[in-house]
Amino acid sequence: MSDKKNLMKAFSNIDTVTGHCSYCKNETLLVAIVSDYYRCTDCGSDTRQHINGSISYLRLKAEDIKYIKENGQTEL
Numbered sequence: 001m002s003d004k005k006n007l008m009k010a011f012s013n014i015d016t017v018t019g020h021c022s023y024c025k026n027e028t029l030l031v032a033i034v035s036d037y038y039r040c041t042d043c044g045s046d047t048r049q050h051i052n053g054s055i056s057y058l059r060l061k062a063e064d065i066k067y068i069k070e071n072g073q074t075e076l
Contacts, residue, residue: 019057022047030057034071037064 015032023045030038036049038057047057048064060068 017049017055019047019049019055021045022057022059033068037068 017030017032017038018027019030019038020026021028021030021040021043024040024043026040026042028040028042030040030047033039033046037046037060038049039046046060046065046068048060050056050058
């Protein structure tokens with residue numbers, strides 16, 4: 001029972017949002033990789049959250065990918 005409780009605790013800390021993926025063009029669930037960077041649950045592409053009056057998710061640039069590799073979490 002302890003393992004199930006630990007798993008539920010780990011998943012409760014995952015930041016998820018509903019948004020429009022700029023790669024597959026679907027309205028989908030996006031899961032946070034690191035702060036302001038999200039992965040599409042439909043196509044698996046990574047996007048960057050942009051807030052300017054409304055929230056949008058943009059394709060990643062080379063410097064974004066480098067930031068994720070340097071700051072991303074490899075283990076739960």
